[in-house]
Amino acid sequence: MHFSTNCIVFHISRKLFEGLHHRVGEVTCTTNYLKEVNSRMPFPLKSPRKTLFAKMLFALTVTVTLLIIGLSSLLYRNFFTASLDNINRMNTSILSQTSYSMKYMDTLVSKFINTVMMSPYTSVLLHNQENDMVMLGNALRNLDNLSLPHDYVHSVYTINLTLDRIISTETGSFYTKENFYDQGIISLLQTVNKNSLAEMPIARKIPKPQAATDSELANVYTYIMLDSLDTNQKSRIATVINIKASVLRDLIASLNAKIAGSGNEIIVIDSxxxxxxxxxxxxxxHNANQESYIQTILAADQESGSFKTNLNGQDYHVTFVSSDKPKWKFISLTSYKTFIGAADATKTSTLWICLTILGLGLFFSFILSRSLYIPVGRLVETVRGHLTNPHHKDHSTNDIYFLQNVFKEMITKNNEWENKQREQLAPLKNKWLQDMLLGIRYIDQEALQVSQKELGIHLNLNGPLRLLLLRLDNYRDFLDRYDEKDRWLLKFGIANIVNEIISEGYKLENIYLENNQLLLLLEIDSSENIETTEGTLRGLIELAQHAVNQYLKLSFSATLSSPVYSYFQLNECYSNTLALSSYRIIAGHSSFLTPTFRSSIKETLISFPESKAKMLLDSLKLGHLDKANEAYYDFISQLSGTTYENLLSSIMQLSFMLRTTFNVILENHEFQKPELFQIVSRNIEQFETIEEIHETFLSIFSEIIRVMEQNKHNKHNSIISRIIKVIEEQYRDNNLNLRLISDEFQMSNVYLGKIFKEATGKSVSEYITDVRMNHVKQLLDNSNLSTKQILDQCGLEETNYFYTIFKKRFGVSLSQYKIEKNKT
Known part of the structure; x- marks a missing residue:
């Protein structure tokens, strides 16, 4: 027993002095050999307490420091990325609205062009070969009248180079080619070809008629309508429409003012x-194609995108979108200074928090390293005692007992460590699967098998797989009702319920995603056909939805992907499944979407139902809420069966038309639901079902009509107050009547009399008589003027009608009234 104890103690001591942390092994040695080894050691057997303790403290300190640096860097980077993403989304929304504005303006101009080209007056101005000034002048006036209602039209030219006759609605004058003030259009007309016409409109600067200097130019977009492209260039006949560039510029300035700070800009460039x-x-x-960011945008293959650039020593975030007709690029330049301030504040706060945590980490590292070292130090002292006091045989049993306790403690701590590793295995596995799903991680077959074994993934990632994407319904309400901890627990509960039900028929892995998403990766039997799988899963999902609703009072929608046969296809499959899940807006909450459902959607682009939209706007202008709601449902029915993108695009265009038509009302402080309109016009993707969109639009319609009625009521009250003031000031004028007042207000006397009678219950003439009679009574009571003098001051004449009115109003005749007054 004594022999075995000394062997074990010697081996442990040697390993400790060499700084190794391996398992203790059995060796054969004798007591004399132990003494001999001890005597040959090149250093005295002193306790390595200080050296080992320093190493442990240093290791813990470095670990804590690196962990804090890594976490703080990750936190700052994520915050910065989130800020940049938010700016990018906001700019893209603004640019999309600007693009829709341009398309809307182009549509209005096209209609105006058709009106002009179909007008007989245009034909007279273009083709009449006789210079009959009466006929031409009359045609010009009528053409000018066509332009007046359209405030976006700058001018209209009719040009006939064969007859050398140019006519402009801007001046209402006739010109020859040599004396026409806009020589640029002459040159353009002689060089225009089929490609040029396809690029309409053409941005130009045109001089103002009889301008004092050449710098007085107007910015316009020009549309040219040639009678024929085959005509000789020097004898062409054309109609030219010039549109004010300020219309689009003012709209861009209005949209940019709501989000822009110092250094932000929105510009539009052509191809x-x-x-x-x-x-x-x-x-x-201005020619900007020498700018590096402009070259990048022009060379881009995508229709939209964003990137970082440096202008004049400052960093800018560039966002752009494109339009098909005209082929323009809409660009937003956002200075990093506009949002870097919040990121810098976060960086400073993070730095202080990290320093605080680092201080606490150093303190706890010191305490922890001492705690960890205590049993090791005791073991070292015991071993040293055996080597220096070999005659103390009575301690052998106690030493064995001590070593047993040490190893038990080590085993206990090792088990605790393994338990912690198992607890961390779930998030590691989830992160690994997330990276595979999002295409972040590339891995070969050999590494795939190793990772699957380490993380405990039992699916065959090279076999038939299908994704089942779950999305929480009413997610905005879910965020409002629960804090972060409760939200995580509820999502975990949903995952457990679904996992328990689906796992009865399929092997699966859960993947927790951000926001309202939970994904199940299913392994499918290769012999099972697609229809059978979808039918089986539909039944299981309905059970899971019922259970989640019963126990958690929540609901979710599910989307099933097409089969994939390799883990390399997971990223593309996830993107397609996520896009398919967007059709929940049509299918509704608690829906189950499959690739079969997607195939039922029409791929043909449905054009924007403009006639229904115009009917809706006209009904709102007239204050007919029922007709407006009916027109809205007709508008939506026209989009039935279209794609998700086309549906949202049409709804956003409708919201833009609402904003353009009722901008004054929507910006009015009386409008009590501005947040609803902001969601529709900028964040429409937040809506989960089409019913939510219906409810929001109907609420907006109701609010618009309410504000219109309120404004109308306020306007009527103001008019009534002004009429009463006029009567009070001018009652002495015996010619004062309804017609005189209506002429002063420049309003219809019938309309004015109607609203006055509705507001006061009296006609204007009755009210004038009441005011005059009140003043007559005041003068009778407080003066000694004669009846004629009183009547002259009150705008009345001494007639039988006056005496009749006086008796009817005061109950006695004028003479009796005077007698009663003298008595009192």
């Missing part, structure tokens, strides 16, 4: 890199 709209008029037609 050559020339600026065709800018908040500064001086930048119009």
């Amino acid at each position: 050559n890199g020339t600026i065709v709209n800018h908040t500064s008029e001086s930048m119009f037609l």
